[in-house]
Amino acid sequence: MQAVAAAPGKSPPRRVGRARLTTADSLGRTGLDLFIKYGFDHVTVEDIAEAEGIGRRTFFRYFSSKNDLPWGDFDGLLLRMRSRLAQAPAETPLFDALRESVVDFNRFPHDEVPFLRQRMTVLLTTPTLVAHSALRYQAWRRVVAEFVAERLGVARDSHMAITLGQVCLGISLSAYEEWLVDDSLVLADLISGGFHDVRAVFAY
Amino acid sequence: MQAVAAAPGKSPPRRVGRARLTTADSLGRTGLDLFIKYGFDHVTVEDIAEAEGIGRRTFFRYFSSKNDLPWGDFDGLLLRMRSRLAQAPAETPLFDALRESVVDFNRFPHDEVPFLRQRMTVLLTTPTLVAHSALRYQAWRRVVAEFVAERLGVARDSHMAITLGQVCLGISLSAYEEWLVDDSLVLADLISGGFHDVRAVFAY
DNA sequence: ATAGTATTGGCACAGAGTGTCGATGAGAAG
DNA sequence: CTTCTCATCGACACTCTGTGCCAATACTAT
Numbered sequence: 001m002q003a004v005a006a007a008p009g010k011s012p013p014r015r016v017g018r019a020r021l022t023t024a025d026s027l028g029r030t031g032l033d034l035f036i037k038y039g040f041d042h043v044t045v046e047d048i049a050e051a052e053g054i055g056r057r058t059f060f061r062y063f064s065s066k067n068d069l070p071w072g073d074f075d076g077l078l079l080r081m082r083s084r085l086a087q088a089p090a091e092t093p094l095f096d097a098l099r100e101s102v103v104d105f106n107r108f109p110h111d112e113v114p115f116l117r118q119r120m121t122v123l124l125t126t127p128t129l130v131a132h133s134a135l136r137y138q139a140w141r142r143v144v145a146e147f148v149a150e151r152l153g154v155a156r157d158s159h160m161a162i163t164l165g166q167v168c169l170g171i172s173l174s175a176y177e178e179w180l181v182d183d184s185l186v187l188a189d190l191i192s193g194g195f196h197d198v199r200a201v202f203a204y
Numbered sequence: 205m206q207a208v209a210a211a212p213g214k215s216p217p218r219r220v221g222r223a224r225l226t227t228a229d230s231l232g233r234t235g236l237d238l239f240i241k242y243g244f245d246h247v248t249v250e251d252i253a254e255a256e257g258i259g260r261r262t263f264f265r266y267f268s269s270k271n272d273l274p275w276g277d278f279d280g281l282l283l284r285m286r287s288r289l290a291q292a293p294a295e296t297p298l299f300d301a302l303r304e305s306v307v308d309f310n311r312f313p314h315d316e317v318p319f320l321r322q323r324m325t326v327l328l329t330t331p332t333l334v335a336h337s338a339l340r341y342q343a344w345r346r347v348v349a350e351f352v353a354e355r356l357g358v359a360r361d362s363h364m365a366i367t368l369g370q371v372c373l374g375i376s377l378s379a380y381e382e383w384l385v386d387d388s389l390v391l392a393d394l395i396s397g398g399f400h401d402v403r404a405v406f407a408y
Numbered sequence: 409a410t411a412g413t414a415t416t417g418g419c420a421c422a423g424a425g426t427g428t429c430g431a432t433g434a435g436a437a438g
Numbered sequence: 439c440t441t442c443t444c445a446t447c448g449a450c451a452c453t454c455t456g457t458g459c460c461a462a463t464a465c466t467a468t
Contacts, residue, residue: 017414018464044454055417060456093408127339134338135331159382163398164405166374174367181361194367195406201368202399203407204297221445222433248423259448264425 024062024073027052031069036118040126067132070122074136078143081105085147094151094164098144099195102168103188106175120176141165171195228266228277231256235273240322244330271336274326278340282347285309289351298355298368302348303399306372307392310379324380345369375399 030052034043045066049059063069084104088097108116123129142156145165149156175190234256238247249270253263267273288308292301312320327333346360349369353360379394 016412016466018416020415045456046454057417057419057457058415061415064456066455094405095408098405130342131335131338134335138334157385159378159394159397160401160405162381163375163378163401166378167371167402170370170374171367174363174370177366178363190363193363197364197367198371198402199406201298201302201364202403204299220435220443222447223435224446249425250423261426261448261450262446265446268425270424 021054021058022052022062027054027059027062028069028072031063031066032119032122035070035122035126040122040128065132067129070119070129071133071136072119074139078139081140081143082147085143094148095195095199097151098148098164098168099192101147102172102195103191106172106187106191117180121180124173124176124180137169141169144168167198171198225258225262226256226266231258231263231266232273232276235267235270236323236326239274239326239330244326244332269336271333274323274333275337275340276323278343282343285344285347286351289347298352299399299403301355302352302368302372303396305351306376306399307395310376310391310395321384325384328377328380328384341373345373348372371402375402 027048031043031048034048034051045059046056048066048069049056052059081101084101085097087104088101092100123133141162142165145161146156148154148164149158149161152160154160171194172191175187175194178190179185179187231252235247235252238252238255249263250260252270252273253260256263285305288305289301291308292305296304327337345366346369349365350360352358352368353362353365356364358364375398376395379391379398382394383389383391
């Protein structure tokens with residue numbers, strides 16, 4: 001199901017105990033395929049477990065809920081975003097630092113784009129997942145807010161920091177929404193354009 | 205449980221058939237009280253139904269889900285927002301039209317503020333409801349996007365319209381977040397301040 | 409082989425949400 | 439007053455998610 005060797009730096013293969021039957025990655029792809037094929041609401045956890053050859057109970061040891069499956073390794077995404085923000089030179093204005101970080105965060109290798117498209121289609125068009133994703137977005141916004149807070153020398157829960165976290169997320173989501181309906185658009189351009197659109201309206 | 209007479213313009217009292225045992229309004233307050241008292245997750249639908257003196261099955265005829273209860277009459281809120289936007293003079297710049305509309309939308313009579321605070325506390329601090337509310341926010345953003353689209357003469361699903369809907373929502377939510385943690389702050393000031401904060405960063 | 413250990417999966421349970429259908433009760437018609 | 443009509447109610451059974459518990463399994467080290 002997945003021939004990829006364990007990436008270096010990951011947890012080393014267990015030394016003792018029964019070997020795992022699968023991986024979160026493999027299970028995630030199996031589930032996502034089923035969601036795309038039959039629709040999220042028409043696939044039960046039992047269906048996914050059966051397709052992967054594991055028990056229903058075991059499914060919940062890889063993903064804490066059915067809703068969590070499509071996001072995959074979200075903690076990795078958060079690290080990715082943090083690293084993009086950290087790369088911004090201190091002399092770059094905050095607007096540009098945020099814009100460039102968000103744009104870079106959403107750059108993916110060409111061969112991963114079709115998969116990203118599938119994943120985001122499921123995430124943004126399934127009501128259950130639109131709702132659940134709000135919890136994930138909270139964590140992403142916090143990363144942005146912490147960066148803003150540090151840059152401006154204010155508290156990480158200050159109004160300014162929280163607000164800019166919200167705004168960056170909003171710009172990202174609207175870009176994705178647009179991107180999903182038009183194959184020919186480039187995600188990075190849409191995000192950058194969103195930042196400039198907001199500037200155009202807010203600084204009339 | 206509620207001595208308020210049916211508001212004019214509402215559906216007239218049924219002419220035939222068995223009379224209703226309660227109203228969505230009364231049931232909503234009963235549920236919200238329980239949520240505040242014991243926490244959303246510790247209250248079952250059966251608890252609410254029993255407190256209201258109805259059957260569990262009947263609860264779902266008043267609210268399509270437990271998650272829907274705390275929002276109450278959301279369609280009314282959407283109408284309220286639409287009307288605020290419609291009041292904006294055509295010559296007002298878009299930034300000010302949005303800012304003033306969002307601010308006005310969130311003005312409430314003094315005596316309703318404590319109740320609003322309770323409601324928003326439950327909605328914004330309960331993970332299940334944070335997630336579910338994303339579905340309600342979609343509709344609110346659409347109202348803003350339609351206004352923007354009309355103002356700018358672009359499609360209602362254009363990138364600009366969608367983005368500004370997202371940004372207005374983000375500013376509102378961050379204002380609420382701030383408002384809930386500090387009793388002394390004024391919601392309207394926080395929202396207006398949020399608009400100006402974004403402007404300050406985006407138009408450096 | 410045996411001991412130790414991590415993973416697995418079966419079972420039972422709580423709770424949300426839904427379809428079905430008979431019971432209820434209030435106004436309307438006679 | 440009696441009967442009819444019909445919206446509302448609630449009981450029952452069912453699916454599905456998510457969780458606690460615990461014994462079976464399978465791998466490594468000694």
